[in-house]
Each structure stands twice: as C-alpha cells, then as structure tokens.
Amino acid sequence: MQAYSALLKILNQAIEQEQVLLKTAIPIELYEPMNYIIGLGGKRVRPLLTLIGCDLFEANPNDAINAALSVELFHNFSLIHDDILDNAPLRRGNTTVHEKWNHNIALLSGDGMMVKGFEVLSKSNEKQIPELLRLFSKTGLQVCEGQQMDMNFEIQEKVSVHDYIDMITFKTAVLLGCSLQMGAICANASLKNQQHLYEFGMHVGIAFQILDDILDVYADDEKFGKQVGGDIISNKKTFMLLDAFELADENQTKELNHLLYSNIISNDDKVKQVTALYDLLGVKELALKEANKHTDIALKHLDELDANQSKKNNLKEFALHLLNREM
Amino acid sequence: MQAYSALLKILNQAIEQEQVLLKTAIPIELYEPMNYIIGLGGKRVRPLLTLIGCDLFEANPNDAINAALSVELFHNFSLIHDDILDNAPLRRGNTTVHEKWNHNIALLSGDGMMVKGFEVLSKSNEKQIPELLRLFSKTGLQVCEGQQMDMNFEIQEKVSVHDYIDMITFKTAVLLGCSLQMGAICANASLKNQQHLYEFGMHVGIAFQILDDILDVYADDEKFGKQVGGDIISNKKTFMLLDAFELADENQTKELNHLLYSNIISNDDKVKQVTALYDLLGVKELALKEANKHTDIALKHLDELDANQSKKNNLKEFALHLLNREM
Numbered sequence: 001m002q003a004y005s006a007l008l009k010i011l012n013q014a015i016e017q018e019q020v021l022l023k024t025a026i027p028i029e030l031y032e033p034m035n036y037i038i039g040l041g042g043k044r045v046r047p048l049l050t051l052i053g054c055d056l057f058e059a060n061p062n063d064a065i066n067a068a069l070s071v072e073l074f075h076n077f078s079l080i081h082d083d084i085l086d087n088a089p090l091r092r093g094n095t096t097v098h099e100k101w102n103h104n105i106a107l108l109s110g111d112g113m114m115v116k117g118f119e120v121l122s123k124s125n126e127k128q129i130p131e132l133l134r135l136f137s138k139t140g141l142q143v144c145e146g147q148q149m150d151m152n153f154e155i156q157e158k159v160s161v162h163d164y165i166d167m168i169t170f171k172t173a174v175l176l177g178c179s180l181q182m183g184a185i186c187a188n189a190s191l192k193n194q195q196h197l198y199e200f201g202m203h204v205g206i207a208f209q210i211l212d213d214i215l216d217v218y219a220d221d222e223k224f225g226k227q228v229g230g231d232i233i234s235n236k237k238t239f240m241l242l243d244a245f246e247l248a249d250e251n252q253t254k255e256l257n258h259l260l261y262s263n264i265i266s267n268d269d270k271v272k273q274v275t276a277l278y279d280l281l282g283v284k285e286l287a288l289k290e291a292n293k294h295t296d297i298a299l300k301h302l303d304e305l306d307a308n309q310s311k312k313n314n315l316k317e318f319a320l321h322l323l324n325r326e327m
Numbered sequence: 328m329q330a331y332s333a334l335l336k337i338l339n340q341a342i343e344q345e346q347v348l349l350k351t352a353i354p355i356e357l358y359e360p361m362n363y364i365i366g367l368g369g370k371r372v373r374p375l376l377t378l379i380g381c382d383l384f385e386a387n388p389n390d391a392i393n394a395a396l397s398v399e400l401f402h403n404f405s406l407i408h409d410d411i412l413d414n415a416p417l418r419r420g421n422t423t424v425h426e427k428w429n430h431n432i433a434l435l436s437g438d439g440m441m442v443k444g445f446e447v448l449s450k451s452n453e454k455q456i457p458e459l460l461r462l463f464s465k466t467g468l469q470v471c472e473g474q475q476m477d478m479n480f481e482i483q484e485k486v487s488v489h490d491y492i493d494m495i496t497f498k499t500a501v502l503l504g505c506s507l508q509m510g511a512i513c514a515n516a517s518l519k520n521q522q523h524l525y526e527f528g529m530h531v532g533i534a535f536q537i538l539d540d541i542l543d544v545y546a547d548d549e550k551f552g553k554q555v556g557g558d559i560i561s562n563k564k565t566f567m568l569l570d571a572f573e574l575a576d577e578n579q580t581k582e583l584n585h586l587l588y589s590n591i592i593s594n595d596d597k598v599k600q601v602t603a604l605y606d607l608l609g610v611k612e613l614a615l616k617e618a619n620k621h622t623d624i625a626l627k628h629l630d631e632l633d634a635n636q637s638k639k640n641n642l643k644e645f646a647l648h649l650l651n652r653e654m
Contacts, residue, residue, distance in 0.1 A: 107411060107434060108408070112468060137446035
C-alpha cells in the first residue's frame with residue numbers, strides 16, 4: 001500500500017472536504033446520516049482504485065477525484081440501503097443508520113446519497129462526463145440487480161453455483177471494475193485499456209468474494225474479526241454450500257438439509273458438522289480453485305494492459321494483498 | 328392540450344417502448360414494480376414539459392425524449408419511496424408497490440428506477456449530457472431535501488408559511504422547472520431562456536401546490552376525486568393551516584389546537600369547524616393571493632422568454648389549464 005500513499009492522501013483529503021460540506025448541509029436529518037456512514041471508514045478500496053486507474057496512464061490523479069468520490073458515495077448509499085434490506089444492526093462495528101435514526105431517515109438519506117454521487121460526477125471534466133455517466137449508471141443498475149438476485153436466493157430453493165457467480169459479479173465485482181475504468185476514462189485511456197482494467201477489477205472482485213466465503217468458514221478464530229461460521233449458521237447460500245449440494249450424494253444431501261433446518265442442533269455443532277461435510281466433499285479446494293481461476297484471468301488482463309510496468313506491478317501487488325488475507 | 332397531441336404521441340410511444348423493456352428485464356422482482364408504477368399512468372406532466380421545453384425553441388422534440396423519460400423515471404422512483412415513507416396503501420387508486428409486493432422490493436426497485444433515470448439520461452446527445460446531468464442531479468437532491476423537510480414538519484411544532492413555501496418548492500416545484508429546462512437544454516436554448524423557463528415551471532409548481540391545498544378543503548364533494556377535508560383530518564401542515572395559526576388570536580389558537588388534537592370530535596365536525604375558522608380568518612383568500620402571486624411571476628418569466636409567440640401562448644394556456652381545476 002506504500003506505493004499508494006500519495007493517492008491515499010489526495011483521496012482522504014477530498015473525503016474530508018466532502019464531510020465538511022455534509023456536516024453543514026441542511027436539512028441535517030438528510031445529510032447527517034451520510035456523514036456518519038462515510039465517517040465509519042472502511043478501506044476506501046473503490047475510490048482508491050479510481051485514482052489508481054487514472055494514475056496508471058500517467059494522468060494527474062486529481063482529474064479523477066470527483067469520479068472517485070462518486071464511487072464512494074454510491075458504495076455508501078448501497079451500504080445504508082442493504083442494511084435496511086438485511087435488517088442489520090451493525091455496520092463496521094457501529095450501529096447501522098436505520099437503527100441509529102430510523103427506517104425513513106435511512107431510506108431517504110440513502111436516496112440523497114446516491115443522487116449526490118451523480119451530482120459529484122457532474123463536476124468531472126466536461127469531456128469525460130458522458131462516458132463516465134454511461135458506465136456509472138449501467139454499473140449502478142447492475143448492483144441493484146445483484147442485490148435483488150441475492151434477495152431472491154434466500155427464498156429460492158434451487159440456486160446453482162453459476163447463479164451464485166452471476167450474483168456476486170453484479171452485486172460486488174462490477175463496481176470494482178467500474179471504479180478502475182472510471183479512473184482510466186479520466187486519464188483518456190484507450191477503450192481497449194479501459195476494458196482490460198475493468199475486467200481486471202471485476203475478476204479480482206469475484207475472487208475476493210469467493211475467498212471471503214472460504215474465510216468465513218476456515219479463518220483462524222482469533223485473527224478473524226467476526227464469528228467464524230456465521231454464513232453456515234445463517235444458511236447463507238455461499239459458493240461452498242451450493243457446491244456441496246451439487247456434489248452431495250443422497251445421504252449427504254439429507255444430512256446437509258437436516259443440519260441447515262434442524263431446530264435442535266446447536267450453532268457450534270452445526271458449524272462443526274457442516275464444515276466436516278465440506279471437508280469430505282472437498283468444496284474448500286473447489287472454491288479456492290474457482291477463486292484462483294478468476295485471479296488468473298484478472299492478472300492476464302493486467303498483463304495485456306498497455307501502461308507503465310512498475311505501476312502495473314504496484315496494482316498487481318495491491319490486488320494480491322487484498323486477496324491474500326489471513327486464513 | 329390539443330396543441331400538444333403530437334408531443335404526447337411521441338411521449339406515450341417512448342414510454343410504451345420503455346415498458347416493453349421493463350417487462351422482459353431480469354430479475355423480474357426488480358423491474359416488474361417499475362413497470363407497474365409507470366403503468367398506473369398519471370398525466371405525464373413532467374416529461375411532457377421536457378418535450379414542450381424543447382419544441383418551444385423549434386428543435387426536434389425527439390432530441391429531448393431521453394431527458395423526458397429520465398424525468399418520468401425519477402418522478403416514479405420518488406412515488407415508490409414516498410409511499411413507503413408515508414405508509415400509503417393506495418397510489419392513483421391502486422395498491423402501492425410496498426403493499427403489492429413488500430418493503431424490500433419497493434426500496435430496491437425504487438433505487439433501480441432512479442439509477443435507470445440516470446442511465447436513460449446518458450443516452451442523450453453527448454454534447455448536452457454534462458449540462459443535463461448537473462441540472463438533473465442538483466434537482467434530484469433538492470427533491471430529497473424537500474421530502475425530508477416535509478417529514479420534519481410532521482414532528483416540528485413551529486412551521487412558518489415561509490418554511491412551507493420552501494418545502495413545496497423543493498419537494499414539487501423544482502422538478503417542474505427542471506423538466507422544462509432540460510427540454511430547453513436539448514434544444515440548445517440560451518442560458519437566459521433556460522432560466523426563464525425554469526422559473527416559469529417552478530412558480531407554476533408552487534401555485535399548483537397551494538391551489539391543491541385549497542382544493543382539498545373547498546372542492547365540490549362530488550367532483551373531487553378524494554375525500555374533501557383529508558388534509559384537515561390528518562392535521563397536515565398546509566399553507567392554510569399554517570396561515571391560520573399565524574393569524575389566530577389566543578382563543579382561536581386554543582380552538583384550533585383543540586380541533587386538531589381532540590380525540591372525541593368526529594372527522595366531519597372537525598372538517599366543518601376548522602373550515603369555519605379558515606373562513607373567519609380569511610386564509611382561503613390569502614392562499615389564493617399567494618398562488619396568484621406565483622402564477623403572475625411565472626407568466627412574467629414566460630413573457631420574457633425569447634421564443635415563438637404562438638408556442639408561448641400554448642404553454643401559457645396549458646399552465647392555466649393545470650392551475651384552474653374545478654373547485
């Protein structure tokens with residue numbers, strides 16, 4: 001990340017400036033929650049990717065700062081609304097907006113935050129606005145589609161591994177590709193370079209999400225920030241669970257269904273026994289293989305990118321750093 | 328309206344085409360509610376204004392069709408979300424989206440519909456997109472601000488008539504101004520003409536909203552589509568109620584508060600007695616005067632507009648037709 005300390009400085013300053021504006025904007029009931037959710041931090045991966053996408057082509061990263069802020073505002077809008085949809089009490093260890101205020105405030109300030117994303121985008125370089133708007137709005141719609149697919153999965157009986165990859169692609173991965181490509185657009189990069197960068201970001205996003213699923217089950221209890229096995233307890237249709245259902249024989253399917261829907265088994269036992277089945281079926285390895293496949297595709301696109309080699313190396317290192325979190 | 332039959336034809340065809348797309352888009356849970364709410368109809372005043380704003384300057388109204396659709400999509404997104412916020416069971420005599428499906432579907436399809444508005448906007452003429460985006464996003468944010476102000480009024484003890492005008496300006500009127508100006512932008516109209524048109528639309532919007540308040544109390548029972556006195560029954564802080572509080576002496580204030588917060592008075596009596604107080608205080612006349620003031624300002628801006636006189640006359644007639652609904 002040291003390679004990006006200058007970009008992070010630019011980004012953090014811009015976010016702080018945006019927060020100063022939000023702090024004094026009225027009506028405060030609309031803007032305070034926006035300031036709150038941005039203030040919860042996070043790694044700012046998406047807007048950083050936008051600046052990186054611009055810097056890669058030797059352009060001034062300041063040219064991409066509005067696009068970067070747009071992406072961060074959109075991402076935070078989606079967090080506010082997703083937390084309503086999931087009825088989540090906590091976000092980054094803090095109370096969610098709808099819990100801290102109420103559902104109506106969360107709904108409306110989320111709406112405002114999304115519009116604000118487009119408003120900030122409109123401050124970009126005039127020449128690049130049409131292209132930025134086309135990409136950003138298309139991606140925004142895909143994120144909504146991914147979120148709807150995820151909601152559908154909860155009540156859908158049969159979900160294939162293929163459906164799952166589609167869902168995480170839309171819900172999470174396309175915004176990473178979009179973030180990078182928006183930076184490239186701001187740098188006037190060629191369409192071919194833009195597309196390689198988009199594909200790189202998108203496939204890193206898919207790999208990241210699959211690894212996240214693995215981490216939820218196989219992380220070291222002490223190093224993992226949240227409860228290991230949380231996805232198993234909540235019957236979340238992850239890559240591994242869907243794979244397990246596809247590979248299980250009749251008895252194993254029965255056992256898996258019993259573990260998921262029994263009311264008498266303890267959470268600890270549920271996690272232990274589902275994990276044992278995962279081990280037996282080898283779904284962790286399959287998930288790792290799938291993640292690696294997408295990492296490889298991503299790196300191939302990075303290879304084909306026509307840009308400064310040392311900057312490409314930095315981006316590769318950054319992506320691998322994101323992917324290789326502690327197991 | 329006959330002057331606009333050609334524009335309405337273009338508009339309705341475009342909306343139908345959009346509905347065909349929505350009908351087949353997946354996931355259907357996201358797109359079906361969008362199609363449903365658009366299918367409920369309405370007078371399509373906003374997108375028609377966009378086409379009118381373009382046609383005024385002798386440009387091809389087809390050049391403004393994407394901007395017109397954007398405005399209609401944004402308006403319908405706001406209906407879906409406002410109905411959640413107000414917990415409304417009905418919209419245009421039909422079940423609201425959150426009632427027909429559920430809150431999560433309404434939240435997410437509303438989000439998607441707003442993004443779709445921006446996506447359709449991005450299909451406009453490349454040269455005009457930056458200006459369109461700046462106006463549209465600024466206005467969208469103001470609409471959210473107006474909605475928040477309206478929500479604040481419900482729990483705020485002291486609301487001035489001035490606050491009220493601000494609220495309806497943001498919640499309703501600016502989108503009418505924006506709709507017209509977007510059409511003018513698509514016609515490459517001068518900034519001065521754009522601004523006159525915006526002000527015209529905005530002040531017509533303010534007048535319309537005040538007249539709507541009057542109509543709610545003084546409409547002819549049989550000709551009015553909804554319950555006369557609905558605003559009084561729900562203690563809605565309308566122009567007339569706020570004016571009444573500003574004009575009432577101590578005893579009248581007591582009486583008004585008693586009528587609003589008593590649990591024993593029937594709705595019929597409440598409507599009758601509050602109306603009697605309105606009559607005594609002359610707030611209907613004051614509201615009419617305020618509405619007329621804004622109509623006059625609007626018409627003055629239309630006068631100053633540099634455009635074809637007969638087209639200006641059509642627009643004047645259309646606005647007066649909107650304002651002079653049956654009392």
